[in-house]
Amino acid sequence: MSKSAYKDHLGRPLVAVTGMGVVSSLGQGVKDNWTALTSGQSGIHPITRFPSEGLSTRICGTVDFIDIPAPNAVERSFAFARETTLEALAQAGISGDFGGPLFLAAPPIEPEWSARFELGDRVKPDQMTGNAYEQFLAVLRDKADPAFHEAVLFGSISERLADLFGTRGLPVTLSTACASGATAIQLGVEAIRQGRTERALSVATDGSVSAEALIRFSLLSALSTNNDPPEKASRPFTKDRDGFVIAEGSATLVLESLEAAVSRGARVLGIISGCGEKADDFHRTRSSPGGAPAIATIRAALEDAGLSADEVGYVNAHGTSTPENDKMEYLALSTVFGDRMADVPVSSNKSMIGHTLTAAGAIEAVFSLLTISNGILPPTINYDTPDPAIPLDVVPHVKRDASVTHVLSNSFGFGGQNACLVMSADPA
Numbered sequence: 001m002s003k004s005a006y007k008d009h010l011g012r013p014l015v016a017v018t019g020m021g022v023v024s025s026l027g028q029g030v031k032d033n034w035t036a037l038t039s040g041q042s043g044i045h046p047i048t049r050f051p052s053e054g055l056s057t058r059i060c061g062t063v064d065f066i067d068i069p070a071p072n073a074v075e076r077s078f079a080f081a082r083e084t085t086l087e088a089l090a091q092a093g094i095s096g097d098f099g100g101p102l103f104l105a106a107p108p109i110e111p112e113w114s115a116r117f118e119l120g121d122r123v124k125p126d127q128m129t130g131n132a133y134e135q136f137l138a139v140l141r142d143k144a145d146p147a148f149h150e151a152v153l154f155g156s157i158s159e160r161l162a163d164l165f166g167t168r169g170l171p172v173t174l175s176t177a178c179a180s181g182a183t184a185i186q187l188g189v190e191a192i193r194q195g196r197t198e199r200a201l202s203v204a205t206d207g208s209v210s211a212e213a214l215i216r217f218s219l220l221s222a223l224s225t226n227n228d229p230p231e232k233a234s235r236p237f238t239k240d241r242d243g244f245v246i247a248e249g250s251a252t253l254v255l256e257s258l259e260a261a262v263s264r265g266a267r268v269l270g271i272i273s274g275c276g277e278k279a280d281d282f283h284r285t286r287s288s289p290g291g292a293p294a295i296a297t298i299r300a301a302l303e304d305a306g307l308s309a310d311e312v313g314y315v316n317a318h319g320t321s322t323p324e325n326d327k328m329e330y331l332a333l334s335t336v337f338g339d340r341m342a343d344v345p346v347s348s349n350k351s352m353i354g355h356t357l358t359a360a361g362a363i364e365a366v367f368s369l370l371t372i373s374n375g376i377l378p379p380t381i382n383y384d385t386p387d388p389a390i391p392l393d394v395v396p397h398v399k400r401d402a403s404v405t406h407v408l409s410n411s412f413g414f415g416g417q418n419a420c421l422v423m424s425a426d427p428a
Helices: 031-039 073-092 113-120 132-142 146-151 153-163 176-195 211-219 256-263 291-307 321-344 356-376
Strands: 015-024 102-105 172-174 199-204 251-256 268-280 314-316 406-413 415-426
Touching: 015 031, 015 073, 015 176, 015 256, 015 356, 073 153, 073 199, 073 251, 102 153, 102 176, 102 356, 153 172, 153 199, 172 176, 176 199, 176 251, 176 268, 176 356, 176 406, 176 415, 199 356, 211 356, 251 256, 251 356, 268 291, 268 356, 291 321, 291 406, 291 415, 314 356, 321 406, 356 406, 356 415
Parallel strands: 102 172, 102 199, 314 406
Antiparallel strands: 015 251, 015 268, 199 251, 268 415, 406 415
């Protein structure tokens, strides 16, 4: 191949994906996840990690099949990331020290309630200030507790991954809400495009499902309360959608410049051809009603890829199943795609795996690349009552064979943090 074949429309290095790993409520590993996803299986189930009696939401998409010695959010998130990175590196054929930077999307971590209660038992009479947070800090100052500190230090996840896999430089830990996974990929892409490295490790993980997380999202009226049967709860783009299902998971992508990947004989799984990000300052949790930031994010990703909307063959939707987000995403897509919208298939993986929060953008990027390489569009399950205000082709119920060259994957997060990726077939 000529040198120009390794460059994009702006003369930047094309960024290839050479390894992928996934863990979700559907199972461990790319093969098992893809088989279950394209079969229309659901990983949503009743909560067993903590008592849920009396809660309005009693279902989740937790990952409960990986053995974790200390089952707190940090240890779960680390374990999921470790497993997906091992899988991705094996597929990429990379052993020994990775030798490139690590960009990790990890959830903000808070102490589990059980740990807080244990600390509460250590509060002395003179520390009873009436302010729970001040009492919390006073106890920690009074007696250092390294184990507790490690259990709530989410930055330690990337440090441990860096030590384990031999990444280069200080690892970057980021949290941009539900856009985090896509942001981790974007940072890896930018590092390669700028010539700072020939390879990067982009990882997104979330093992933070807890009673407090569930209650907080419930107070925001963000969670589905359709508890029975659990697998029917996530209903993106339907008239009776009532919220997302909280879930866990992880994904790892090995990114390399296409030239470096080809030169070492690596198998190219796809190209990250475009990245877009825009902020939305309308509200802490709600998207701008007009959808302008989401529209701008999609257009920025397409422009970055050097593509028009007409060249996109499939959209992996954010598709959370919340009333407002699904409506806003349709508005954004229909504005960008115009009259062609009815002919563009748009499906939501969250109908089966739930919303993996920090990990969502990376997991859905993996599924988008698998869509291209396998020529199969995953379905949107539970599409029993279509919303006439959202006339999308959601690939209802059953997978569909389709030849796709370019996929748009959307991630629209709380706090107005929006990121979109465009993934393309290997140009070779």
